[in-house]
Amino acid sequence: MTYKHRVDKSLGVTRAEAERRFLDAYDPESYARPSVAVDVALVAVREDALSTLTVLRTEHPFRRMHALPGGFVQIDESLDRAAERVLEEKAALRNVYLEQLYTFGHPKRDPRTRVISVSYFALVDPARFEECARTSPEVSVCRLSVPWAGETGGPVKLSRTDGAAVRLAFDHADILGMAVRRLRGKLEYTPIGFQLLPDHFTLLELQRVHETILGRPLEKNSFRRRMLASGQLEATGESQRGVGHRPPELYRFARRSAT
Amino acid sequence: MTYKHRVDKSLGVTRAEAERRFLDAYDPESYARPSVAVDVALVAVREDALSTLTVLRTEHPFRRMHALPGGFVQIDESLDRAAERVLEEKAALRNVYLEQLYTFGHPKRDPRTRVISVSYFALVDPARFEECARTSPEVSVCRLSVPWAGETGGPVKLSRTDGAAVRLAFDHADILGMAVRRLRGKLEYTPIGFQLLPDHFTLLELQRVHETILGRPLEKNSFRRRMLASGQLEATGESQRGVGHRPPELYRFARRSAT
DNA sequence: GAAATAGTGTCTTTAAGACAGTATGTG
DNA sequence: CACATACTGTCTTAAAGACACTATTTC
Numbered sequence: 001m002t003y004k005h006r007v008d009k010s011l012g013v014t015r016a017e018a019e020r021r022f023l024d025a026y027d028p029e030s031y032a033r034p035s036v037a038v039d040v041a042l043v044a045v046r047e048d049a050l051s052t053l054t055v056l057r058t059e060h061p062f063r064r065m066h067a068l069p070g071g072f073v074q075i076d077e078s079l080d081r082a083a084e085r086v087l088e089e090k091a092a093l094r095n096v097y098l099e100q101l102y103t104f105g106h107p108k109r110d111p112r113t114r115v116i117s118v119s120y121f122a123l124v125d126p127a128r129f130e131e132c133a134r135t136s137p138e139v140s141v142c143r144l145s146v147p148w149a150g151e152t153g154g155p156v157k158l159s160r161t162d163g164a165a166v167r168l169a170f171d172h173a174d175i176l177g178m179a180v181r182r183l184r185g186k187l188e189y190t191p192i193g194f195q196l197l198p199d200h201f202t203l204l205e206l207q208r209v210h211e212t213i214l215g216r217p218l219e220k221n222s223f224r225r226r227m228l229a230s231g232q233l234e235a236t237g238e239s240q241r242g243v244g245h246r247p248p249e250l251y252r253f254a255r256r257s258a259t
Numbered sequence: 260m261t262y263k264h265r266v267d268k269s270l271g272v273t274r275a276e277a278e279r280r281f282l283d284a285y286d287p288e289s290y291a292r293p294s295v296a297v298d299v300a301l302v303a304v305r306e307d308a309l310s311t312l313t314v315l316r317t318e319h320p321f322r323r324m325h326a327l328p329g330g331f332v333q334i335d336e337s338l339d340r341a342a343e344r345v346l347e348e349k350a351a352l353r354n355v356y357l358e359q360l361y362t363f364g365h366p367k368r369d370p371r372t373r374v375i376s377v378s379y380f381a382l383v384d385p386a387r388f389e390e391c392a393r394t395s396p397e398v399s400v401c402r403l404s405v406p407w408a409g410e411t412g413g414p415v416k417l418s419r420t421d422g423a424a425v426r427l428a429f430d431h432a433d434i435l436g437m438a439v440r441r442l443r444g445k446l447e448y449t450p451i452g453f454q455l456l457p458d459h460f461t462l463l464e465l466q467r468v469h470e471t472i473l474g475r476p477l478e479k480n481s482f483r484r485r486m487l488a489s490g491q492l493e494a495t496g497e498s499q500r501g502v503g504h505r506p507p508e509l510y511r512f513a514r515r516s517a518t
Numbered sequence: 519g520a521a522a523t524a525g526t527g528t529c530t531t532t533a534a535g536a537c538a539g540t541a542t543g544t545g
Numbered sequence: 546c547a548c549a550t551a552c553t554g555t556c557t558t559a560a561a562g563a564c565a566c567t568a569t570t571t572c
Contacts, residue, residue, distance in 0.1 A: 076366050245521070
């Protein structure tokens with residue numbers, strides 16, 4: 001466009017020059033600013049239950065309580081990149097399905113100061129975070145129970161493997177609740193359950209994953225029809241072996257062009 | 260819980276006390292923080308076209324370009340509240356349907372400094388922003404055209420009433436694009452078009468609104484069936500009068516319990 | 519061949535698409 | 546009564562639910 005070459009009458013210089021001068025003089029310290037963090041709700045399906053990965057806080061506030069992996073956004077990194085970094089630093093996870101979820105900004109959600117949290121949800125094959133929990137002692141895998149049906153929404157409850165209830169720091173139970181709600185919504189029109197399984201999987205495994213997320217049984221035949229019709233599944237030609245019954249075909253995720 | 264009464268061994272004080280001391284000593288200035296803004300994508304349907312409301316920028320950067328109504332989040336207000344305030348300050352609008360959309364955080368999206376934008380979308384009866392455009396000269400109502408089908412996504416194009424193209428500041432064309440995509444998605448399972456119409460409306464008016472948003476014609480009978488089956492519409496018993504043909508029944512939005 | 523799950527066939531139900539037909543105002 | 550849109554009826558199509566039946570492996 002001709003934008004850069006037009007003259008700014010008030011200053012007798014080009015607009016671009018006027019804008020440059022303004023930016024040089026701009027003082028970002030002139031008003032109070034909140035801090036911005038990312039928090040990642042990791043979701044996996046393990047033993048027919050939803051589970052998540054938490055990190056034990058070593059610092060105040062909420063010291064010694066469980067929290068979602070999270071951290072402050074660096075001044076020159078994008079939000080997505082911050083989420084990836086946090087996931088790698090706190091949970092040693094790379095290349096997971098990651099999607100922005102919702103931004104939580106209640107002024108009192110963090111007692112330190114104003115912290116706005118851009119939350120993400122991530123889906124992983126549970127095998128990948130088992131090993132993470134073995135290596136770092138602050139990390140635990142918690143079972144997640146959803147006290148509401150469908151897409152009602154609200155916080156979820158967490159418990160340890162021994163059944164003891166786990167309380168989450170900040171509003172992290174709400175973040176997880178939002179993640180489950182979003183996930184349930186997505187399942188209605190995407191077979192996103194792939195992301196929670198190994199590369200190759202059977203249709204029954206996929207069905208169990210969907211059932212666990214939705215919290216209700218699904219009908220086998222129509223589930224199959226729907227999945228195969230989605231065009232996002234690809235038969236590998238291989239079968240699972242040594243299972244004491246007719247071997248099921250293995251499928252894989254088929255990368256496609258459309259959304 | 261017994262949390263507050265347990266003793267923190269490292270200090271010989273209660274945890275609550277240790278946490279209080281920590282918070283008093285906490286220095287929020289110790290790392291660089293981004294600024295946080297809210298930007299509101301106002302959407303209305305006018306003359307069978309999507310339209311939006313923009314504000315002419317009087318300051319650098321992007322001085323004299325159109326932008327979505329937006330502003331910085333105050334240190335003690337929630338994000339939702341900030342969006343409401345901005346809408347009132349910049350567009351003199353209150354009590355509109357407002358929903359958080361997505362958070363944009365590319366490090367270079369604002370040339371001044373790092374600004375993270377929590378975007379919202381708002382739906383209004385177009386009559387309400389016509390009057391706003393008449394009163395304040397910085398405000399204009401732009402026609403919006405969507406260069407993609409379905410829920411593909413991407414930026415949208417804006418034009419003035421005289422047809423001239425309007426370029427938006429920052430990444431605001433992407434924000435509007437995201438708003439349209441989300442709106443299209445929501446229409447599949449909610450009759451959210453209410454929010455774009457006066458209190459009482461006919462089913463045909465509602466259908467036209469849906470068609471404009473989706474960018475494709477809808478079948479009359481199945482649209483009616485779907486809307487009435489949704490349970491979110493309530494017949495008022497009144498009819499539109501003086502229309503030169505059989506008068507259509509007027510409906511209103513029925514507040515309900517479920518999501 | 520018994521056990522166990524894989525995978526198919528098919529009847530029913532539900533919702534949407536298509537489109538014609540009837541209804542009821544204004545002029 | 547013409548016109549224009551409101552509303553309804555109904556046939557077709559597509560997808561989902563229900564559920565029984567056949568297939569194929571291990572032991």
